[in-house]
Amino acid sequence: MSELSELYQQVILDHNKKPRNFQKLEGANRVSEGFNPLCGDQLTVYMLMDEGVVRDLSFVGTGCAISKAAASMMTQAVKGKTREEAQVLFDEFHRMVTGELDEEAEENHLGRLTIFAGVRDYPARVKCASLPWHTMHAALEGEETATTENLGPDLTQAAVSE
């Protein structure tokens, strides 16, 4: 079990307190909703997709510090990325929080997102970090609802609403 301070790093606490891109996005052409029925967490991701590029991304909703910070930093990381790049980030983030990707040993594009690596030591909290990503992924795929419901313990099965 890692130290608490590795889970609640200052950056995460900061994004929890002041989430970035935390508003409804006017002009969004993809809107996707995410639910975690276990805890009642809910968020909506707004995406402006143009010629295969995520031009803008925002979110609103309620959730714990982990999910809020994950959503906030996700919007920063994905904004401006192509659909393919966003897909790669989604996959890598997933593999990292489920312990399948060693972000220090293997090549990846996660950058600052690696501060969420500590989540893998808290199995009950993996879904908190994943929910925003699933929701964004659903928007990427043009779907409207994401949920952590059908994921089971193995969260690597990519898109939630499949």
Next chain:
Amino acid sequence: MIATEKTIEEKGWDVGRIREDFPVLGQTVNGKPLVYLDNAASAQVPRIVIERGAKYLREEHSNIHRGVHYLSQRATSAYEGAREKVKRFINAREARECVFVRGVTEGVNLVMHGYGRKLVGEGDEIVVSEMEHHSNLVPWQMLCEEKGARLRVLPMNDAGELILDEFDALLNERTKLVCVGHVSNSLGTINPVKEIVARAHKQGVPVLVDGAQGAPHLKVDVQDLDCDFYAISGHKMFAPTGSGVLYGKAELLEKMNPFLGGGSMIRTVTFERSTYAAIPDKFEAGTPAIASAIGLGAAIDYLNSIDREAAHAHERELLRYATEKLSGIEGVRIIGTAREKASVLGFVIDEVHPHDVGTILDQEGIAIRAGHHCAQPVMQHFGVPATARASFAFYNTKEEVERLAAAVEKVIEVFA
């Protein structure tokens, strides 16, 4: 504080002694002694219950009600013996009024299928309270949807108390059933179910009581309450999961449809038609959770062996002390401030989500529940997405309450 603890001890509540009966409590979690405050979700199991279950598996395991052989007879007698213990524990008139089920959820669904689907029709009404657990709400929504019936809600005030003044107006000639929890799992409120039953009966309406949180904290007397159904979950009263009881008045159970069809619940079967067994067998299709039911009987033996009044007084004192300690911390708000409460303490911390509270407390070895507690309408009433909940059993201590308070202060420090 010390004086009060003394007084309780003088009355014969030796919490240190009691803790020795619960092997699980002796462990450390994350390097700290476990503080188990998630009793409203599942209470821990005393040694005699564990040993009784093991004895069954070691010496008596066999199927019940169908074998002429020795082991089957022993298993049957232990299983029916447990039913008899349940009967005395809740003071039912007869053992056949006590149907073994998996827990409250199955008990409520049994009533929904057996009573509801037979006797509720289009335009009829079911009354539930605003503070019901989903298990005593969703089955009724499903029934209303199927039958074109109407679900009506008895509201609560901001302390988390039912507004009884509005109850009578909800009852009319279309009301077929009132469904209410004895004790709220999210707020701790003890509802005046005896009064609710009396008023409903005045209008000829039967009442189902969800006793999941009632049975562990209160003395239950179904004849005194005069309720028509009372559902219990064994795992919330120191027995294994998979054990539970639906009590129903015999005349109601008799006129209900069976729930699950299959073995054990029949009298005769031909391809043309089957006839059903008498109660309670009519509702116990298939091989039940025999070991769990026997374990529930042993848990009742255990509860009968302790001074339950002193146990409940100790729980009340823990609740009082915890409420005082947590209310004294700036930024903490108690959710559920009814005058009559069982030892369930819901709270929120400003700007901190309950899940984060739960994780940080877990790091301190403290088990609480964080979430919506299967009572989303309650969360909506209080305008919170979720709460943290500490729930106490008679084996908890004041030192544990102090560790809870210290850990809550640590949460605030982390998020400051």
